[in-house]
Amino acid sequence: MSSDESWQPDYDVVVAGGGAAGVGAAIGAALTGAKVCLVEKYGFLGGAATNAQVLAYCGFFQQAPEPIQAVAGAGELVLEELRRHGLDAKPYRSPTTGNWIILLDPEVLKLSLDRICAEHGIDVLLHTRVASVSRTGRHLESVMLAGMDGRRRVIANAFVDASGDANLALLAGVECQTGDDNGHLQAVTMPLRIGGLAPGTRIDRQVIIATTEKYNETTDLKINRSDGGIYTRVPGSDDFWWLTVDLPIEDLSSSSFTRAEQQGRVMAHGLVKALRDHVTGFEDAYLAQTGPQIGIRESRHPKARYRMTFDDVVSGRTCDFPIARAAWPIELHGEAGKPIYHSVGGAGYCHVPLDAITADGLDNLWYAGRTIGADGRAYGSIRVMGTAFATGEAAGTAAALSASSAKPATAQAVNKALAERGALL
Numbered sequence: 027m028s029s030d031e032s033w034q035p036d037y038d039v040v041v042a043g044g045g046a047a048g049v050g051a052a053i054g055a056a057l058t059g060a061k062v063c064l065v066e067k068y069g070f071l072g073g074a075a076t077n078a079q080v081l082a083y084c085g086f087f088q089q090a091p092e093p094i095q096a097v098a099g100a101g102e103l104v105l106e107e108l109r110r111h112g113l114d115a116k117p118y119r120s121p122t123t124g125n126w127i128i129l130l131d132p133e134v135l136k137l138s139l140d141r142i143c144a145e146h147g148i149d150v151l152l153h154t155r156v157a158s159v160s161r162t163g164r165h166l167e168s169v170m171l172a173g174m175d176g177r178r179r180v181i182a183n184a185f186v187d188a189s190g191d192a193n194l195a196l197l198a199g200v201e202c203q204t205g206d207d208n209g210h211l212q213a214v215t216m217p218l219r220i221g222g223l224a225p226g227t228r229i230d231r232q233v234i235i236a237t238t239e240k241y242n243e244t245t246d247l248k249i250n251r252s253d254g255g256i257y258t259r260v261p262g263s264d265d266f267w268w269l270t271v272d273l274p275i276e277d278l279s280s281s282s283f284t285r286a287e288q289q290g291r292v293m294a295h296g297l298v299k300a301l302r303d304h305v306t307g308f309e310d311a312y313l314a315q316t317g318p319q320i321g322i323r324e325s326r327h328p329k330a331r332y333r334m335t336f337d338d339v340v341s342g343r344t345c346d347f348p349i350a351r352a353a354w355p356i357e358l359h360g361e362a363g364k365p366i367y368h369s370v371g372g373a374g375y376c377h378v379p380l381d382a383i384t385a386d387g388l389d390n391l392w393y394a395g396r397t398i399g400a401d402g403r404a405y406g407s408i409r410v411m412g413t414a415f416a417t418g419e420a421a422g423t424a425a426a427l428s429a430s431s432a433k434p435a436t437a438q439a440v441n442k443a444l445a446e447r448g449a450l451l
C-alpha cells in the first residue's frame with residue numbers, strides 16, 4: 027500500500043465494485059498481466075445477483091430457439107467455476123419470456139467468485155468502499171478506500187468503474203446523467219424468495235395472477251404487474267423466486283430508497299400471506315429472504331466517449347474491433363409493473379465499441395456493466411449480467427494494457443487481447 031516515501035503505484039488496476047462487471051474486469055486485467063485490486067462495499071461479490079437476489083444471468087445467450095452463446099471469456103470461466111461447485115449453470119429457457127438464462131444459487135455464486143478471484147491472484151477487499159479520489163487533469167491518481175480498518179489511499183495506473191451507480195466516475199468529477207434523458211428512472215424491484223412449499227407443488231400462472239388480484243383488494247400498496255410477474259424455482263432449495271414487487275423511484279435520494287425498501291417489505295409479507303391463504307402447496311410458505319437491498323435497475327450514467335443507441339441494438343449494429351457482444355433484448359421498466367421488450371436485430375447481437383466503455387475526459391478510467399455509455403433504451407439491453415461480464419473483461423483488459431504503456435490502449439489492441447483469450451466478439 028502507499029506510503030509518503032514511495033510514489034510507486036500500489037496496483038496496476040483498481041476496480042470499484044464486485045458485481046458481474048467488476049469480477050469480469052478484475053479477471054480481464056489479471057489475465058492481461060496486471061496487479062489488480064477489486065473493491066466491494068458488501069461482504070461478498072456478485073453485485074445484484076447476491077445483494078438483490080437477481081438469481082439469473084441474462085445475456086450469455088442470444089434470443090433463438092436454441093441457445094447461441096454471446097458471451098464467453100471471463101464470464102465462461104465463472105460458469106465453469108459454478109459447475110465445479112455443483113451448479114448446473116446450463117442455459118435454461120425462461121417459460122415467461124422464452125429467453126435463455128442461467129439460474130443461480132447465491133451462496134454457490136459467492137463462494138465461486140471468491141475462488142475464481144483467488145485463482146487469478148486478485149486482491150479482493152470486501153467491506154470496503156471507494157470513498158473519494160484524487161485527480162490531476164485527465165488522470166486519476168488514486169482512490170481513498172474506506173473499510174473496517176479506516177481509510178487508506180491506493181495509487182494505481184488505471185481504474186475501472188464497475189460500481190453500477192457510477193460512484194467512482196461521480197467522485198472523479200465526470201458528468202453524470204440521472205435516469206433517461208428526461209431524468210426518469212426505471213422502476214426498482216424487490217425480488218422475493220419464498221420457502222416452505224409442499225413437495226411437488228406446481229406453479230400455475232393463472233392462480234398466481236388471481237392471488238395477486240386478491241392481495242390487491244386488501245391494500246393500497248398494489249402490485250402493478252397484471253401478468254403474474256417473473257418467477258422460477260431456485261436450484262438446490264427449490265424455493266419460489268418471484269419478481270413482482272415493482273416500485274417507481276423518483277430520484278436517487280436516500281429517502282426515496284428508504285421508502286421503496288420499506289414499502290416493498292410490506293408488500294412482500296402481504297403477498298406471501300395471500301399465497302398461504304389461497305394457493306394449494308403454499309400453506310406453510312414463508313418469506314425466506316428479500317434483499318440485502320432492493321434491486322436497482324438504473325441510477326446514474328457517467329459520460330462515455332460513445333453512447334450506444336436504441337438503433338445500435340435493434341439493428342444489431344456491428345463495428346470494427348468490437349470489445350463485446352450485447353445480445354439481451356431491450357427490456358424497459360419505465361412504468362412499474364409494465365415491462366416493454368424490443369428484440370436485438372442483425373445477427374442477434376450488437377457490438378459494443380471501446381468508446382462506450384471509455385470515460386469522457388479522463389485517460390485512465392474505463393466503465394463496465396451498468397455504467398457503460400448507452401441511451402435510455404439501449405441501456406435496457408446492455409445492463410444485464412452476462413453482458414456485464416463481457417464489458418467488464420474488456421474494461422479490465424483496456425485498463426491493464428494502458429497501465430503498462432504510455433498511451434491508452436487502442437480498440438484494435440483490446441480486441442486482439444480479448445480474441446486471443448476466446449472472448450466472443
Ligand SMILES: Cc1cc2nc3c(=O)[nH]c(=O)nc-3n(C[C@H](O)[C@H](O)[C@H](O)COP(=O)(O)OP(=O)(O)OC[C@H]3O[C@@H](n4cnc5c(N)ncnc54)[C@H](O)[C@@H]3O)c2cc1C
Nearest residue numbers: 043045046047067073074084156190215321322395396411
Ligand atoms: C429487479 C432486477 C431484476 C433484474 N433481472 C436480471 C436478470 O434476471 N438477469 C440479469 O442478468 N440481469 C438482471 N438485472 C440487471 C442486472 O442485475 C444489473 O444490471 C447488473 O447486476 C449489472 O451488473 P454490474 O456489475 O454492472 O452492477 P451491480 O450488479 O450493481 O454491481 C455493482 C457492485 O458495486 C458495488 N459498489 C457500488 N458502489 C461501490 C463503492 N463506492 N465502492 C465499492 N463497491 C461499490 C455494489 O455493492 C455492487 O456489488 C436485473 C436488475 C434488477 C434490479
